[in-house]
Amino acid sequence: MRYISKKLFKPLCSNCQKPISVPDGLFCENCFLGLLPLTPPLCIYCAKPITEGSVCGYCMLEKNQIFTGGVSIYEYAATAASMIKKGKYGEIPWIFQRIGIALTDAAGKFNCDYVTGVPVSEETYRKRGFSHTDIISRTISSRDDNLKFISVAKRKHSPPQVSKNRSERKILPLNEFIITSPVPEGKILIVDDVRTTGTTLNTYGNFLKNHGAKELFFLTFARSNLIKR
Ligand SMILES: [Zn+2]
Numbered sequence: 253m254r255y256i257s258k259k260l261f262k263p264l265c266s267n268c269q270k271p272i273s274v275p276d277g278l279f280c281e282n283c284f285l286g287l288l289p290l291t292p293p294l295c296i297y298c299a300k301p302i303t304e305g306s307v308c309g310y311c312m313l314e315k316n317q318i319f320t321g322g323v324s325i326y327e328y329a330a331t332a333a334s335m336i337k338k339g340k341y342g343e344i345p346w347i348f349q350r351i352g353i354a355l356t357d358a359a360g361k362f363n364c365d366y367v368t369g370v371p372v373s374e375e376t377y378r379k380r381g382f383s384h385t386d387i388i389s390r391t392i393s394s395r396d397d398n399l400k401f402i403s404v405a406k407r408k409h410s411p412p413q414v415s416k417n418r419s420e421r422k423i424l425p426l427n428e429f430i431i432t433s434p435v436p437e438g439k440i441l442i443v444d445d446v447r448t449t450g451t452t453l454n455t456y457g458n459f460l461k462n463h464g465a466k467e468l469f470f471l472t473f474a475r476s477n478l479i480k481r
């Protein structure tokens with residue numbers, strides 16, 4: 253795979269890229285302290301932090317959940333936000349390998365059969381030269397024998413989404429995704445770098461269910477939009 257960089261194995265911090273002393277570490281001490289873990293309880297359907305119970309008020313009203321469950325690990329702030337931006341806009345693919353490594357343990361807990369990423373648009377792929385969600389999901393698969401990597405769809409052009417507000421993001425074209433291979437039976441884990449409103453994950457999850465997916469879970473490194481709703 254072209255994007256496998258030797259830098260993965262050099263002791264560099266995933267965020268500031270300064271040398272670190274722990275050979276297999278992912279972060280320097282400062283950047284590690286800047287990771288802000290989302291503390292349970294989180295809503296089992298959307299990973300929003302809640303004060304009690306297991307389902308947030310918004311998901312409680314939703315009768316047809318697309319995902320059986322899912323989790324996000326860190327707040328989209330400080331180190332997590334910084335490294336995702338550097339990876340995407342600095343076009344640094346190995347940052348997403350690091351994210352895949354960081355997510356592998358959490359990915360295993362869903363007992364899924366397959367792992368896949370939300371496809372990036374062809375335009376984004378051409379610009380960056382890689383699909384960050386492919387890198388994350390392939391990295392997880394390479395480190396967990398129970399999770400087979402699949403790529404079953406591609407995506408038409410769509411603008412970057414993180415900076416947009418909720419109402420803008422609700423509208424996604426119905427034919428945003430195109431199926432490229434049959435969707436296998438079995439549980440599928442969909443991974444992404446950041447969950448904002450969940451519109452992209454829900455749209456893609458819905459699309460896969462329309463193409464035969466039986467049971468879906470999601471996992472994202474970061475979660476933003478924690479206050480709205
Ligand atoms: Zn650092």
Ligand SMILES: [Zn+2]
Nearest residue numbers: 295298308311
């Ligand atoms: Zn929820």
